[in-house]
Amino acid sequence: MEDFERRWCDAIYWFDSNFQALRFLSPLAFGAICSLAIILVFCAWVYVIRRNNAFKRRIQSLTDELAVVQQKYEGEVSWRKAADRVFGKQPGSAQSADLVK
Numbered sequence: 001m002e003d004f005e006r007r008w009c010d011a012i013y014w015f016d017s018n019f020q021a022l023r024f025l026s027p028l029a030f031g032a033i034c035s036l037a038i039i040l041v042f043c044a045w046v047y048v049i050r051r052n053n054a055f056k057r058r059i060q061s062l063t064d065e066l067a068v069v070q071q072k073y074e075g076e077v078s079w080r081k082a083a084d085r086v087f088g089k090q091p092g093s094a095q096s097a098d099l100v101k
Contacts (some may be wrong), residue, residue, distance in 0.1 A: 022030065
């Protein structure tokens, strides 16, 4: 607990000393620092938006691919059901062994 208190006091001291240093800067330097911070936040925001759009495109492509695979699977199931109705189920056949795997 003492370690936490010491670290907390160190962090508060660090913030306070940096705040005091900012107060004594000239208005031009303070404006430059604020402008740099705004530019960094804007760049991070643009990066997050681009990454989000890339994820959306990837999700959409995977959804489309899933629809195609699901349609193929349903077609295969309907063919297998039709074949079972026509030929009857054969318990020892290779076809039923494939279904178990």
